[in-house]
Amino acid sequence: MSTLTPRERVLNLFAGKEVDRPACYSGMGNVTTVALEEIGCKFRDLHGDAKKMAQAGASSYHLFGYESAVIPFDLCVEAEALGCAMNPYDNVEQLLYPTIKEKAIHTEEEITTFSIPDDVLERGRINVICEAIRLLKKDIGQEVAIGTYLLGPFTLAGQLMDLNDLFKLSFKKPDKINHMLDRLADVQIAIGRKFYEAGADYITVREMGATTDILSPRAFNNVIAPHLKKIFAGLPGNNVLHICGGTNSVIGNMNDCGAAAVSLEFKNDMAKTRAEIGPDPLIFGQVDAYSVLVTGKPEDVVKGVLASLDAGVDAVWPGCDIWPTAPLENLKAMVETVREHGASRWVRKRA
């Protein structure tokens, strides 16, 4: 039997040290409706309450054995700190993820002039996240890795201003957009440092607004990659870069951004990816978070996990936030399959 704790397994993997098998965890949100029932609250009650957030974060370890606890569960934290208003859908019966209802940038001029508050690190829910990290650290921080995430600057910009305008101006006036994204990269570095200081073991930077069915590889080079590079250079730690969708046309650039690992979803053809970037970079993924984990059967999950292992991932994790109705038996099957087959099917060890 292995003597590694889940946390050691995750951290050793980042550090390039010996581990027995790929870890099974996630860089994104993993709350389930079962967990919400146990905590006795609604999804919407998690976002502003550090204690409930921490409880929900710990549930992926307690309920199905993920080797991590990840908070928060929405994508509005930074935009709120920068002055946007978030909609938690308080009066809606069904479970919804919060969105931004009021943008901070309204005109083309404001793209370069919008103000970043001096005390941005004290605003919105940033201290709630830090408190939840500290609570998790105290609770299960010895056993599992504590993770959180940040948005990539482009994705964040899409919350601060109209998305249509952002896309068009990225093409027509890239200098203006780059100016804004450079400033947002500084904000993300500062917030990320604060999360690490609070005790986060790793941070996933989610640049999902920059998928390849939206932006050309050329645009990725011009307006996405420079700012991701800045973040990873300025934020020491176990950073993961996640981009959804088919990422093969930008995988070389993603790999050059300087993150400790890249996270890919199932639409990435891993054989091509390994052929391009080689066997060394850490790749996490690539289990389908909806069609396998939510609507699949446990045997589909086993298949999905084995496919990810055979494709050459170094940690098995979902390609997105887990939709809360994912059945526990599926999530347990995910973890058990990695425990059972991870060591023998790990491409890195077989090579």
Add this chain to the structure above:
Amino acid sequence: MSQEILDRLKQGVIDYDEDAVSDAANEALAQNVNPHSAVFDGLVPGMVEVGRLYEEQEYFVPEMLMCADAMYAGLNILKPHMSKKEGASRGVVVMGVVQGDVHDIGKNIVRMMFDASGFEVHDLGRDVPLDKFVEEQLKTDSDMVCLSAMMTTTMVGMKEIIEKIKEKNPKCKIMIGGAPVTSDIASRWGADGYARDANNALKDAINMIASLKSIS
């Protein structure tokens, strides 16, 4: 002469050149080119070519949005001059992005094709409460309802809307679309059709229109 103007309308859309399209549209009117022909033989073929370029990954979303602006520049000039008969609605469509989702680019592109093709479009916008779709369908007695979701986390709301609409008006066609939607999900939830992903939004919009035509 008229072919030259049609070509300019088409090329202006492809080149996302709003000014060129506006100029060509005004000239078309000045030279008595049939406005209906200017739209369907000039602007629309331009957008079809844009769709092809998008599918071949020569164009991406920013380019497509700029082409759409050019298309609307022409459409806004030409539409008021289309005769009543030509301008008669080919069908009524209710569309919107489901609650919890604020990503409306795919929906807007599909909407544009409906606009251009002479449908009466009731666009509910984005982040639309589920019941609003049902209400609007009943109010307008629309032939079709188009639902869009760009995230897995919001897609699930579509199921309920489809059930409610079909319950009240089984004849209404329902199309769903957006990045996470699959044909499997569409058929399981009882939708009549779906747009595969952002890459195919435009093409699928054209297909939807074609399929509606064959229905009527």
